[in-house]
Structure formats: structure tokens, C-alpha cells
Amino acid sequence: MTVQREQPPAGRPASPGREPLVRITGVKKHFPITQGIIFQREVGRVHAVDGVDLEVYPGETLGVVGETGCGKSTLARLMCRLLPVTTGTVEFEGQDITNLKGNALRLLRREIQMIFQDPYSSLNPRKRVGAIIGDPFDIHGIADGADRKKRVQELMETVGLNPEHYNRFPAEFSGGQRQRIGVARALALRPKLIICDEPVSALDVSIQAQVINLLEDLQEEFHLTYVFIAHDLSVVRHVSDRVAVMYLGKVVELADSRRLYAEPKHPYSGALLSAVPLPDPDRVGQRQRVILLGDVPSPIDPPSGCRFHPRCPKAQERCVHEEPPLERKASGDLAACHFPLEPGEDLAKARPGIEQEPEASTPTAGAG
Amino acid sequence: MHLPPAAGGWWEVGMALLEVRDLRVHFDTDDGVVKAVDGVNFSLDPGQTLGIVGESGSGKSVTNMAIMGLARGGRVSGEVLFEGRDLLKLHTSELRAIRGKKIAMIFQDPLSSLHPFYKVGDQISEMILAHEKVSKKQARNRSIELLRLVGIPKPERRVDDYPHQFSGGMRQRAMIAMALSLDPAVLIADEPTTALDVTVQAQVLDLIERLQQEFGTAIVMITHDLGVVADIADNVLVMYAGKPVEVADRRTAYYGPHMPYTWGLLQSLPSSGAEHTGERLLPIKGLPPSLIHLPRGCSFHPRCPYVFERCTREEPELLPADPNQPDHLSACHLSLEDKQRIWQQEVVTTR
Numbered sequence: 063m064t065v066q067r068e069q070p071p072a073g074r075p076a077s078p079g080r081e082p083l084v085r086i087t088g089v090k091k092h093f094p095i096t097q098g099i100i101f102q103r104e105v106g107r108v109h110a111v112d113g114v115d116l117e118v119y120p121g122e123t124l125g126v127v128g129e130t131g132c133g134k135s136t137l138a139r140l141m142c143r144l145l146p147v148t149t150g151t152v153e154f155e156g157q158d159i160t161n162l163k164g165n166a167l168r169l170l171r172r173e174i175q176m177i178f179q180d181p182y183s184s185l186n187p188r189k190r191v192g193a194i195i196g197d198p199f200d201i202h203g204i205a206d207g208a209d210r211k212k213r214v215q216e217l218m219e220t221v222g223l224n225p226e227h228y229n230r231f232p233a234e235f236s237g238g239q240r241q242r243i244g245v246a247r248a249l250a251l252r253p254k255l256i257i258c259d260e261p262v263s264a265l266d267v268s269i270q271a272q273v274i275n276l277l278e279d280l281q282e283e284f285h286l287t288y289v290f291i292a293h294d295l296s297v298v299r300h301v302s303d304r305v306a307v308m309y310l311g312k313v314v315e316l317a318d319s320r321r322l323y324a325e326p327k328h329p330y331s332g333a334l335l336s337a338v339p340l341p342d343p344d345r346v347g348q349r350q351r352v353i354l355l356g357d358v359p360s361p362i363d364p365p366s367g368c369r370f371h372p373r374c375p376k377a378q379e380r381c382v383h384e385e386p387p388l389e390r391k392a393s394g395d396l397a398a399c400h401f402p403l404e405p406g407e408d409l410a411k412a413r414p415g416i417e418q419e420p421e422a423s424t425p426t427a428g429a430g
Numbered sequence: 431m432h433l434p435p436a437a438g439g440w441w442e443v444g445m446a447l448l449e450v451r452d453l454r455v456h457f458d459t460d461d462g463v464v465k466a467v468d469g470v471n472f473s474l475d476p477g478q479t480l481g482i483v484g485e486s487g488s489g490k491s492v493t494n495m496a497i498m499g500l501a502r503g504g505r506v507s508g509e510v511l512f513e514g515r516d517l518l519k520l521h522t523s524e525l526r527a528i529r530g531k532k533i534a535m536i537f538q539d540p541l542s543s544l545h546p547f548y549k550v551g552d553q554i555s556e557m558i559l560a561h562e563k564v565s566k567k568q569a570r571n572r573s574i575e576l577l578r579l580v581g582i583p584k585p586e587r588r589v590d591d592y593p594h595q596f597s598g599g600m601r602q603r604a605m606i607a608m609a610l611s612l613d614p615a616v617l618i619a620d621e622p623t624t625a626l627d628v629t630v631q632a633q634v635l636d637l638i639e640r641l642q643q644e645f646g647t648a649i650v651m652i653t654h655d656l657g658v659v660a661d662i663a664d665n666v667l668v669m670y671a672g673k674p675v676e677v678a679d680r681r682t683a684y685y686g687p688h689m690p691y692t693w694g695l696l697q698s699l700p701s702s703g704a705e706h707t708g709e710r711l712l713p714i715k716g717l718p719p720s721l722i723h724l725p726r727g728c729s730f731h732p733r734c735p736y737v738f739e740r741c742t743r744e745e746p747e748l749l750p751a752d753p754n755q756p757d758h759l760s761a762c763h764l765s766l767e768d769k770q771r772i773w774q775q776e777v778v779t780t781r
Contacts, residue, residue, distance in 0.1 A: 129627040130598070236717055237486075266485040266654060271698035271713030278710065293627060300700035300711065337632035339657025341699055343680050346661050353636055354629045356583070357597045 081156065082117035083255060083287050084141060089114050089150030091136050095362065109361045110136040112311035113150075115388070118255070123281070123288040125302030125319060127295055127334065129358055133311040134291050138257045141289065142174040143167060154255075172202060175248040179260035181240035185232040191218070191243055192228040198250040217246040220283075221276060238269035245276065249284070257289045262297060274301060295338045299323050307331045310361055310369040313388055317395035325405045327397035329376050332409045350410035355418070368400065375412040376401050382416060446473035446511075447648050448497075448533075448616050453508035455489075455496045462722040466492040466504065468672040471748070474616065477642065479649040481663030481680075483656060483695070485718055489672040490652045494618045498535060499525045512616070531561045534609035538621035540601035544593040551577070551589030554608045561612055576607040580637055599630035603637065610641060617642075618650045623658060635662055656695060660684060668692050671719055671729040674748055677759040688751045688760035688769045690734045693777045712780055728763065736764060736772060 091111040096102035111133040118124050118141075126134045139145040141152060143159060151160045159170055178184035185194055196214045199205040205213050215225035221242040232240055241261060248256050258277065262270040274297065280286060292298050298305060298319070305322050307315040307330065315328040326332040333352040340346050354373050359365055365372050371381040380400050388398040403409060455467040467489040474480050482490045495501040497510050499517060510517040512533065517525065537543040545553060554576060555569035564572070570589065577585035580603040593601055602622060609617055619638065623631040639662055642649060653659060659666055659680070666683040668676040668691065676689040687693060694714035701709070716733040719725055725732050731741040746761040751769060762769070 129629060238717070266718075267656070267695060268485065268698045268714035269717075271711035272715075274700075275710055275713060295628065296700045334629060337628040339628075339631070339635075339655060339661045341656040341660050341684065341696065343660045343684050351632055351636070353632055357599060357630070 080119055082153075083120045083155060084116075084118040084289075085153040086114060086116050086141065087151050087153075089137075089140055089152065090148045091133075091140055091145060092148045106362050109311050109364055111140060112361075112364070114308075114311075114313050116306060116313060116316070118287060118289060120254070120287050121281075121285060122303045123290050123301050125298035125305040126289065126291045126308060127293065127298050127305060128308035129293070129334075131310075131358055131361060132308040133361070134308050135259055137308070138176070138259050138289060138291055142176055142255075142257055143170065144176070168202070172251040173253050174255045174257065175251065175253040177241075177244050177248045177256060177258045177261045180264055181237050181244055182232075182264075184244055185240060187232055190229050190231060191223075191235075194232070194243060195246045195250060198247065202251060204251070213250070214246075217250060220249070220280070221246045222272075236269075237265050238272060241265060241273050242276065245273070245280070249280065252284065253286070255287045255289070257291070259291045260293065261290075263292065263294065270297070277301070295323075295335060307334065310358065310364050312369060312398065313396075314370065314399070315395070315397045316388065317393075317397070321393055321395055325393065325403070327391050327393070327395060327402040328370075328399045329374050329401075329403060329409060329412070330370050331397075332403050333375070336409065350408060352409045368398070371416070372418050375409055375414060376403075377418065378415040447476050447513070448650075449473040449509075449511040450493075450497065451509040451511070453493060453496060453506070453510065455492050455501050455504040455506050457504045459722070464721045465672050465724065466721060467496065470508075470669070470674055472667055472674070472677065474648045474650065476615065476648050477646045478665070479642065479651055479663045481659035481666045482650065482652045482669060483654065483659055483666060484669035485654060487671075487718055487721065488669040489721075490669050491620055493669075494535070494620060494650060494652060497618065498529055498533060527561070530557055530614070531612045532614055533616040533618065534612070534614040536602075536605050536609050536617065536619040536622045538624050540598060540605050540625070541593065543605060544601060546593055549590050549592055550596065550604050551591075554604070554611055557608050557611050572611065573607070576611055577604065579610075579641075580604070580607045581633070582607075598626055599633060602626060602630075602634055606634070606637065606641070610645070610647075613645055614647060616648045616650065618652070620652045621654070622651075624653070624655070631658075638662065656684075656699060668695070671724060672721060673729065673761065674759075675730065675761045677748070677757075679757065682755065682758050686770075686773065688758065688764075688766075688773075689730075689762050690736050690764070690772075691730050693773065694733075697777060697780055728761070736768070738763070 089111060090113055092107040092109055094104045095106040095108065097105045114137060126137065128134050140147050143162065147160060151158055153159065154170065154173065162170055192211065192214050195217055196210050199210050199213065215228060218225045223239060223242050262273050265273060281288060290298060290301050302319040305317060305319045306313045307328065309330050315331045322331060323335060326335055333354050336349065336352040352375065356373055359372060367383050368381040368386050371377040378401060386398045386400045388396050391397050391402050450470055450472050453467055453470040457464040457466060470493050472480060484490045492501055496506050497517065506518055551570060551573045554573040558564060558569040558572055574585045574589050577589060582588050582600055582603055596604060623634050626634060635658065651663060663680050665679050667674050668689065670691050676687055676692050678687060697712040698714060700711060714733055719729055727743050728741045728746050731737045740763045746763050748759045748761040750756050750758055751760050751766045752758060
């Protein structure tokens, strides 16, 4: 069956009349680094998320990709208010939820749920599956007793678990089945938004496909909106309508997923895509792989100007001093780059116009 | 004139560098015998890369632990011939001389395979000192050279760092430096890039390939990522429930495999073309079987969409299905015509 989803526009201004479900504006999250025992002096800050504007529209799947430490999981936790923001605002259905507390926050939690990466550590091993999935009903006072059990068993059936396994412990299930338990728990309160933080990374390919299909079916059935975080770019492309690429706490490109994969604008997106191993030996041979030099710099003291400039194959003098804003490029997608990639440009042949840091330079292979 | 058959050394024509014959590893547990590895055969020539693919629990790691004599608690049988000697019959002290020096290993998680209390350089030197008569100073210099070789910046300074001061990619590079420190003939890499980001994975795979070209090391690459295998393997061995179910060269494995499990693995990946993807993925239905109570007949039959009566009764042998391709082995009862028809009509069209 082919499900063609409505394609929402890639950026903000071109979306008249469509109210975003979630809108985050200028959101920053800094984690302080302290020293001292009694007087905790702040000696630095980890700029985990550093100024992100993003909108999520109802019914869409927004993919978020980036390397470890780019702030994608922190962003997800800010979106569902599991972490307080340092500055900026988070709106849900037009309501400012940045500083919600107490009961109002609890009511919000019914609307936004989360599915976690590790199906082993995200389920309490001492609780039975029925209790794990049914807990949201208790916490929110929605159903108890026989009604609760009935609802839980319905949920288990919805996600493809045998309802007779109501009294089993998580240890009695396989990884894929556990992830289904996590999905059922997220679904229990009929949320509008589900944030999936690497939901299939821990699963084998054949099982991964089962869980992705399940998530897609549920999206259709319950009109869900997903924010889908993953480092597997082929999975993100498969599920997402739009994709945000993050680097060191910032969104560097936000584009329609089809266009992003066909013609990435930001050199980082281009390098990221070219690094994905393809299960297709002939195409692997044809493709020029762009190997990024060095590691992601520390988010405690991010580089000046464009944060990608120490590793960027297209970096110029301007990139060192001037930070590029996330702006609309010719294709209509957003990218934060002074020298975006042209269609058909070969990033592997690009050479930087500035001296890049020694940390990021290629070593000379001469030993052995 | 007829030459007598070659006898003796591994270097003679027809003898592989590493040859595994009918390797079995069984573990006795309270619930029964776990047949983690049940009859694996493969051979590896110098400079070649063999990719072993399979899901969790298919026996890929245990196979290689057994080769290194590290399958503790298991009953190991079969033969592992390396340079003409059966590693399974060697004494621990003899094995120790081979481990690390002749056959080195890279593990999946670079954080847990480096000791957190010792400096990275000392850990590499330890490896060199254990096998060669060199001074500490020389070993240290070798460590620095090796770190430089694998692309660690400022190696003369980083050699005194502790593992926690390295990033994930750098740790894996340090592991590779350690594995290559004695110029081994065989390198066993057990999911070396699974814990890494795609960009770092590309760096590490590139490094492994470059070093292979330079030193002619034979590599056994264990992975569940079909993309990684397509990238670097010469030959592919697909394992399911402890048994090899398909052996083929890289192109055949991706463009004409014979075994429904291999088809299923390829189908369950999101399509790699630029076109979107409103289409559904095609997962393999069901779950991998318990290794204690394997299904009768072909162990894949409960999940196989093309199962027929014979599959439930009789276990298929790993044989060439196509007489024109004697090196392409598969364990499946389907006839060659059926295999080719299903692959062309039902599998290729969905990718």
C-alpha cells in the first residue's frame, strides 16, 4: 500500500493558514559546568542547543539528524518540556508552554509523548507489561480496574503484541517486542505529538522494518505527528516529510526530505549523506565519498563564525568571522551557509580557501 | 607432466591463509544445549575481506571468538586451520603467541575494550612488549608512529592520554593501531563501526581499507550493516541461527542471491534510491528462533514466504544451486528456476 502524505512547506513564511503544532523560537539550552564544592562557580557552559527555530506541523513527520553530541536529543527533550529551556519559547498549539508548571504541565504531557532508544533500559524490569502500559492511565486518572485492563489489552493488540501477555515481565520479550511496548505506552493517552528518539537504532534490520511500519500505520490511524530523531539517514528519509540537519547545537539545513537527499544545500548535509554506506556495491564504487576531517568540536567552546568551518571542504575567510543565518535558498529550503552547494556540485573536489586547524588536518601516513 | 599434489604449507597453491572447517560451538545451559554456531565453513586468502552478516544471535561473533580460542564455556569442535596448524588443538601458550601477533581483533565498543586506568600509549606498548623483545622506549616510539598512522593528531602528546580523553572515533582508531601494531596476517573486526556516527564510520572504514592495501592484511568483517559489507567485503557469508545460509562474492550477494533470508534482509532496508518512499518496508515476518529449540528442517522455514513441505522436514545443505557458479553456495530447497524467478519478479521489483 502506498501512502502519499501531504507535503508541508519546508520553512516558515511560506505556510499561510497552517498553524504549527509546535513552534520553538530562539531556543537555547546551556548546561553549566561548575567547579568547587560549596561555592559552585560556573567555569563554562555546554552549548547543547544554541538558538534553534523550528516548527512542526500537524500530521507530518519531522526528521532530525546529526552526529552524536549535536543536540538533537536535547532539542527533543526541550520540545516536550522534559528539560527547561535556558532562553527562548516553546509553543504547543499556539499556547506558550515554556514555563508551564504543576497541573497545567501534567495536562500537556497527555498531548506529547516520547519513545526512547533503548528498549532494554526504558522499561522497568520489575513491572509487568500491563502495569507499564497502564501507568499513564493511573497517573492521569483516566481509567482504572477492569476498564484499564481492557484499554491496555486493546493497546497491546494495536501494536501487535499478544494481549494474553498482559502479566509478563519485559525480560520475557525480545527487543522488537519491547519497543512495541514502548510504543503502546506512548500511545496510551492518545497524544497528538510523539517524539521518537532513535526508536529503531537498537533493533536488527528485519525487526527495524516491522517497527517502522507499525509507526507509520499508527500515524495514519491516530493522526499522529512525529518528531523522528535518528542517526540512520536511510531510515529518516523513509519516514520523514521534512528533515532538519543539526550540527553543534544549531539547525544547519531544513528541507523537504526528498530534496535534501537529492540535492543537499549545506556542505555538512552533503558530507553526512555521502558517508552513508549503501547496500549496493555498484553505486558504492561510483560514488565519491566525502570524508570529513577530525571530530566534532567541543560544544563548550564552539568555533567562531560558521561552526562547521574547521571541517568544511568549502570554507572561506568569511566563514570564520561571520555566522551564516538559516535562510531560504533558491530551492525554497532553508540552509545556513554562505556558499551553499549547487546542484551537481562535487563536494569531494572542493578545497577550503583557509587554513584549517591542525586538529582537523589529515595526518601523513608514513609510519609502519 | 603431472605434478604431485601440494603438501604441507599454507602458502602453497590451493591452501587458504585461514580455513574454518565445520566449526561448531555449543553451550550447555540449564534449559538445554544452545547451538550458537553449528557447522560454519569458510576460507580466507591474504589481502581478502570476508563480510559476515546476520542478525543478533546468528552466531557471527561466537564464530570469531572460537577462532581466537576465546569462546569460553562452550564446546568447540571442527577445525580452524591457520598457516597449516589447527588453532583449536593448540595449547594456550602457543595460542597466545598467535593471538594479537598473527591474528588480531577489533571489538565493537572501543570504550569498554580499552582499559580506563591505563594510558592509551601504554596499552599499545603492552601489546608490542608482550610479543617482541624491544625496550620500553622503542615500544613507545612504535606506539606514537602507529597513532600517527591511524590519523590521531599530535600523537607524541596524545600517546599519554587516557581513553576517556579520546572521542569515540579516536578510541576506535587507537584500537586499530593496537590491532595492527604487530602487522598481523588476519584482522578480525567485530562490528568495528556500529557504535560510531556515519561520518566517523566513513573515516574508520577508509582507514581499514587503506591499511589493508598497504599491509595486505586479510580481514574478517562482522557486521549487521549490509551497507558496510557492500562497501568493503570481497565475499559475503550470511548466517542465520548459527548456520551459514549463503556464501557469495559481493556482487552476487547483492544482485543475485539465492536464499530467501538474504532476500528478506535486502528487502527490509529502506530503498536507497533518491525517490521517496511512500512505500512500506517489507520486514521479515516473525522473530529469529531460539537456538535451543531450532525448527525442524530448514531453521528459516517458519519465517520464509516461499516455504513448502520439504523445508519443514529436511534440512537443506549449503551447496551451489547454479552449476555455473560453483562458488555461490546457498542452503535452500527451492529449485534454481524458482530462485531466479522469485528474485527477478518479486524481490528486485520491491527494492
